[in-house]
Amino acid sequence: MNKNNLIERKQYMQILRDLKDQHIIKVITGVRRCGKSTLLEMFADELLQSGIKPEQIQFLNFEDPDIYTIGDWKAVYDHIKVQLLPDKMNYVFLDEVQNIDVFQRLVDGLFIKKNVDLYITGSNAHLLSGELATLLTGRYIETNILPLQLAEIYDFKSKPPNLSKLETLAAYLQEGGIPEYYNQKQISQKQADKFVESVLNTIIEKDIFQRLVIKDKHNFNKIIDFVFDSVGSFVSPRSISDTLRTHGTIIDKEAVARYLDAMCDAFLIYKVPRYEIKGKGLLQTLNKYYLVDPCFRKVRLKREMSKDRPHWLENAVYFELIRRYRDVLIGKTGNLEVDFVVTDHEGYTSYYQVSWTTENPETLERELAPLNAIKDSNPKYLLTTDIDFNPVYNGIRKLNVTDWMLGNK
Structure with a gap:
């Protein structure tokens, strides 16, 4: 900058x-x-x-x-x-x-x-x-070091006077936090997107291709596209290999695993394993991968992200959590998934569930179910874009996610 x-x-x-x-x-x-x-x-x-x-x-x-x-x-x-x-x-x-x-x-x-x-x-x-x-x-x-968080972008840009919380968050979920992007955007949106595209290409060429000596670049690019399009979903090298095979791309799971590790090594994606809450142990199958900044997906896949906002909200919450806490894992309790199990620097645990909105009673019930299934007394939070004065459900605090990301909660 x-x-x-x-x-x-x-x-x-x-x-x-x-x-x-x-x-x-x-x-x-x-x-x-x-x-x-x-x-x-x-x-x-x-x-x-x-x-x-x-x-x-x-x-x-x-x-x-x-x-x-x-x-x-x-x-x-x-x-x-x-x-x-x-x-x-x-x-x-x-x-x-x-x-x-x-x-x-x-x-x-x-x-x-x-x-x-x-x-x-x-x-x-x-x-x-x-x-x-x-x-x-x-x-x-x-x-x-991670890209800018929402609160830091507020410091940089100052809050536009007529922008709602939802609009502010939606913009962040699309534009992300690469600092120089915002300087380039002052010139033009096209210039900003070209800058991000050049950064992504440098990461792929210098930090991945050169270091892993990848010869099959076509298949590697297929893996990148797949992962960028699967943020917030459970995947494994085998599931990725099987899915790509159905679309005519043949790549074995061992190669997929190497490529995923290479993207993690370049800090482009972050791997988050699952944790069995009751048994207190890591699970060996299926993980989630979160993209370090959504602007890379925007320029890579060239799609509107509005339909995928729930997954990108989860992505943003993950990176906010790892800024604040020592360990962040995906939780499993019975057949239910808890979005995040967090351990702070003093060793205390808390649980987070993320949903775009729970205004529909059925959605609210579904999102609360995994947290209600946890029988310990550790803090539990439901983060949404709703503005409803932070109600409490059976000890579970519902918070507005923009306020939470800005440090207001």
């Missing part, structure tokens, strides 16, 4: 403030263009404002072609090392560090220096796999 249009990202900035000067690597991960680089830039600016001298800060973006003129990892290490102030704490930011070959040795070499406070970002989960994970076990903290 433009410097004049920056959003503080308060939650993530506070994490960096709390970890500052601690001898531990701060690893920032997340899908491309969700705001990782901007977050580090804002934190570096804050350091300057606090009295840190510019000479104590080094910021290297490894997607910048000029960086490659420095050379391999050892040359980059030497480049950084000679600029370190020996009697001061030095703040080193390595943006998209996985683009440097053998970057693990660069990171490890800097980490062992007592006067280096190290921050790295990456757009693929492979950043924390293999050798780096072995080298740095117990020596890093990962923070996964």
Whole structure:
């Protein structure tokens, strides 16, 4: 985003403030263009404002072609090392560090220096796999960055005076929270959509095809389309393979599983397993996948999303929950499904059911049934777009989902 249009990202900035000067690597991960680089830039600016001298800060973006003129990892290490102030704490930011070959040795070499406070970002989960994970076990903290939430977009745009809660939410479910999208939209909607399409293509080409060495791109694209069109539905590699087979696409379930893992590694989709509430254990069959931002589906499938709003509302609630809580799972109680089983950072459990509207008494009864079937006394919530003064049904609180997402409930 433009410097004049920056959003503080308060939650993530506070994490960096709390970890500052601690001898531990701060690893920032997340899908491309969700705001990782901007977050580090804002934190570096804050350091300057606090009295840190510019000479104590080094910021290297490894997607910048000029960086490659420095050379391999050892040359980059030497480049950084000679600029370190020996009697001061030095703040080193390595943006998209996985683009440097053998970057693990660069990171490890800097980490062992007592006067280096190290921050790295990456757009693929492979950043924390293999050798780096072995080298740095117990020596890093990962923070996964998500696109803007609804409350942050309010901060950015300010609430339009004549936009209802429902219209505000509907716009968010279609446009999502990729920050630069909103800058491009000020130019034109076409420009904004082209920007999102280019980001998605980069994710697919750089973070998936190149890293997984996928040769059958046609079938992979079929999987992407299927998953984007199945948000909020239970799927498995076998069910996807079987469904595509009926449409003439032959791809075995093992390949589907690899492709799904690759999309998760690129933070494009998030896999959520099912949890048996009574038996207190994870189930091995069928999961749900949620798309990190709905704008990717909008430009990929080029369909109106109004008919799928219930699923996209569920998608948005999932990402709001993982911003706030430690663990989020899909619940199962008997033959009934609970949309989300949540565990907070103190270990307490709560349950969430999501429905576009429950104005119809039959719909209300259906949505309350899974929560009523849970016999423990943990908090239970029903989130809808209805505006009916937050009634309580047998201990289950019904909340307006827009108010809840904005932090008003």
